[in-house]
């Protein structure tokens with residue numbers, strides 16, 4: 001055979017191995033996004049080194065200098081040289097990716113940082129007499145030289161991203177970068193109250209969290225109070241739960257202690273801060289009953305999971321984790337958080353009382369609720385004895401014509417409810433608040449919030465009986481939606497029927513509403529259906545049906561409730577007060593705001609110097 005015929009023609013090779021510095025810079029692209037990422041990696045290394053005191057100093061938002069000093073176990077010269085090599089780590093002694101007991105394990109932070117900045121590491125191994133130093137500049141590793149250092153490790157990162165200027169363009173203002181770095185420190189500090197953390201910028205101390213010597217469970221709330229503000233401890237409930245070796249502890253904010261973003265939700269898996277979509281979704285689900293869509297609870301939750309049950313190697317910066325049995329973790333967390341907030345459902349946040357009533361020097365909100373409990377025994381069971389609601393519908397077709405004017409109460413009406421826990425209605429303010437006179441004070445009711453809670457509890461009661469009672473519309477309501485919204489809604493027609501809504505598709509983008517929940521009366525059906533379609537698009541696929549239902553009932557209740565701005569007659573107001581007395585959780589609307597506030601007569605007297 002003529003071998004020449006089969007000899008492949010040589011073409012120039014197109015594939016090459018990348019130089020190590022480039023490899024490290026590519027890794028840095030994932031791991032080091034901004035100065036705060038460097039802070040995170042270096043401080044995690046210090047924690048892994050067993051430090052009890054960690055000090056971070058930044059200059060110019062961290063762009064010219066990031067310095068981290070720790071008093072951990074340090075490194076000897078051999079380890080120092082290895083530390084800046086790619087995939088070199090002391091943290092995977094058994095080659096077992098499912099037994100990770102440190103914050104780090106990928107062995108890429110230091111080489112990545114060294115490839116894009118001027119990095120100097122100085123370290124003195126515990127017990128050693130000498131310290132050594134190593135400089136890496138744009139990936140070029142220098143010689144190990146003797147240095148002087150009392151102990152631990154000192155890392156200096158100068159001119160971050162100088163070697164890959166494209167990244168510099170993505171940096172935000174110094175202030176934003178500092179905020180991010182402080183956030184990293186706070187998250188790590190929450191999980192490690194026994195370590196002292198300090199962070200300064202351009203010589204100014206930004207945060208200083210002293211080490212706490214108490215056991216973890218008592219130290220954690222003290223550290224959290226320092227980070228999340230005074231008032232944290234007074235406005236949270238302890239969370240505790242355990243299932244199949246997985247433990248959750250932490251603190252769930254009262255529904256009335258809410259924020260505008262979910263930034264105050266802190267999640268930790270084996271003390272590692274994570275921002276996990278699954279876990280954040282669970283928090284939202286747990287509070288669905290209590291909070292408006294645009295309000296977010298405060299929560300700090302620590303999950304302790306056997307290392308074999310969780311994979312932390314799913315995200316380059318380790319911000320996400322994957323659980324072996326995510327449904328179980330989800331159930332555990334949801335149950336524990338719900339139990340915690342359920343146990344405090346009659347407590348409203350102290351901030352409500354302080355902010356809204358400070359000028360009145362009112363007793364803390366909730367005292368009235370306590371009084372109510374005393375008077376009617378079990379406030380959830382039945383209307384307060386002897387104070388039957390006047391037979392006045394608050395919703396539906398019999399609603400007041402808009403021209404109707406509120407009238408003054410008859411003396412007889414005031415007398416009839418003089419002893420009722422929520423008193424006798426005497427006036428309406430701004431068509432929004434009901435003023436009621438109680439035996440020893442006065443209360444102010446938010447009519448929409450209160451009615452919404454009542455409607456919600458009615459829906460819930462009907463659901464747990466035989467489904468929501470329906471009422472046929474004379475003419476079906478025609479609702480135009482996007483095709484995605486329509487499809488999402490119509491995919492669940494059977495479930496909607498149980499909730500009292502009979503929906504029918506009509507072309508790609510039109511939904512016909514044939515029947516609505518009877519308790520909704522004459523509300524804006526199209527608006528309701530649109531809101532429900534929005535609701536559906538918000539929930540993660542993984543959420544259980546029951547969780548969605550609660551939010552959906554809440555949307556329905558909102559639509560069926562007396563609006564703020566609606567004039568009410570005295571007998572209607574009294575009817576509402578009596579229903580509140582008979583309704584569980586009536587002190588708080590579905591969105592976590594209080595439904596009423598109270599002021600004792602004694603306090604009114606103090607205001608006027610009568611006491």
Ligand SMILES: Nc1ncnc2c1ncn2[C@@H]1O[C@H](COP(=O)(O)OP(=O)(O)O)[C@@H](O)[C@H]1O
Pocket residue numbers: 041045046049070072073074075083084088089090091103104105106107108109110111153
């Ligand atoms: N502050 C420190 N104190 C002691 N040892 C350190 C410190 N920082 C880094 N090291 C050592 O350098 C190694 C490499 O660090 P790094 O690149 O962050 O990777 P990883 O943390 O994933 O191991 C670590 O495994 C550790 O042994």
Ligand SMILES: [Mg+2]
Pocket residue numbers: 041044045103104105107109110
């Ligand atoms: Mg590391």
